[in-house]
Amino acid sequence: MKNFDINNIVRENVKSMKPYSSARDEFEDFDTADMIFLDANENPFQNGVNRYPDPQQSSVKAVLAKEKNVNTNQILLGNGSDEVLDLLFRAFCEPKIDNIISLPPTYGMYGVLSNLNNIENREVLLSTDFQPQVEKILEAVDANTKIIFLCSPNNPTGNSFTTESVTTLLEKFNGFIVIDEAYIDFSEKASWLAKIEEYPNLVITQTLSKAYGLAGIRLGICYASAEVISVLNKIKPPYNVNELTQLRALERLSNPEKIKSEIASIIEQRERLLKVLVDVSFVEKIYPTEANFILIKVDDANKRYDELIKKGIVIRNRTTQPLCENTLRLTIGTEVENKKLMEALKS
Numbered sequence: 001m002k003n004f005d006i007n008n009i010v011r012e013n014v015k016s017m018k019p020y021s022s023a024r025d026e027f028e029d030f031d032t033a034d035m036i037f038l039d040a041n042e043n044p045f046q047n048g049v050n051r052y053p054d055p056q057q058s059s060v061k062a063v064l065a066k067e068k069n070v071n072t073n074q075i076l077l078g079n080g081s082d083e084v085l086d087l088l089f090r091a092f093c094e095p096k097i098d099n100i101i102s103l104p105p106t107y108g109m110y111g112v113l114s115n116l117n118n119i120e121n122r123e124v125l126l127s128t129d130f131q132p133q134v135e136k137i138l139e140a141v142d143a144n145t146k147i148i149f150l151c152s153p154n155n156p157t158g159n160s161f162t163t164e165s166v167t168t169l170l171e172k173f174n175g176f177i178v179i180d181e182a183y184i185d186f187s188e189k190a191s192w193l194a195k196i197e198e199y200p201n202l203v204i205t206q207t208l209s210k211a212y213g214l215a216g217i218r219l220g221i222c223y224a225s226a227e228v229i230s231v232l233n234k235i236k237p238p239y240n241v242n243e244l245t246q247l248r249a250l251e252r253l254s255n256p257e258k259i260k261s262e263i264a265s266i267i268e269q270r271e272r273l274l275k276v277l278v279d280v281s282f283v284e285k286i287y288p289t290e291a292n293f294i295l296i297k298v299d300d301a302n303k304r305y306d307e308l309i310k311k312g313i314v315i316r317n318r319t320t321q322p323l324c325e326n327t328l329r330l331t332i333g334t335e336v337e338n339k340k341l342m343e344a345l346k347s
Helices: 012-016 058-068 080-092 109-116 134-140 163-172 226-235 243-253 256-277 301-310 335-346
Strands: 075-078 099-102 120-123 145-151 176-180 202-207 220-223 283-286 293-298 327-331
Touching: 012 226, 058 075, 058 243, 075 080, 075 226, 080 109, 080 145, 080 176, 080 202, 080 220, 080 226, 099 109, 109 120, 134 163, 145 163, 163 176, 256 283, 256 293, 256 335, 301 327, 301 335
Parallel strands: 099 120, 099 145, 145 176, 176 202
Antiparallel strands: 075 220, 202 220, 283 293, 293 327
């Protein structure tokens, strides 16, 4: 959407609000070694975490900006992607008035957050091959539709959405297109990150939970225009990403070769598992995947789920989701774990 104006989307109370200014926001100096900090009512005894963390996570953003070829003012970090998504609702969707569109089967938090923020969630099912039904989506749009959520590669189906469908939505919808790229590192398709300058209504969320192996530290990432990030910074909690999370993220990001190696291993194991699934008698369909999991249709999902539990293997039963009757989602594990899964499936 070339003529997109963020001022038409931001909630009026957010426009007028004055953000909280923390002690660390008011004092900005890179040379702090000899400074005595008596400004934030902290415990003065050093233990590594007695000081408040950097509220803007500058060091982590600098590494990500270089890796992703964006500016630091185009990045927002959150307590997991869920906080990032929640901030988007809070900044741009007026409770009881506005609506968002999600495309089931998809990540369940879009619906949870819409309920939490009292925003209508207009669900437009994916097609039978799990692609956006663009015309139906656009028909569901009205003057109060603020966000369309696209999860690509999609969870739980594993496939990416076509470039044509995403482009059409970006160009025809005068609101935000949020592309959730939690699984993009496992796909051969390029991230939509390169299109942020071209589409001011494009917002991309990523995470360190999947390919980076840091689910336990809860660090989500939002990439968008500097204008969008400025609005989100205005409403985010002052210290939403703790010191330990920032340090662990920096440690992990300093070893990109190890990350690449693990991603390659997961993809290799995914391909091995796909070959084995073809010969499993109760597997009726294997869906194409570009993620670190595989969705399969089986004869009886509840029965097969229980059988695998008895063999000590926990998977995800997705049979209650739209278009996913009798489906199971298998996350790709280590070579040893996958071997046990393959043996269990064959038995």
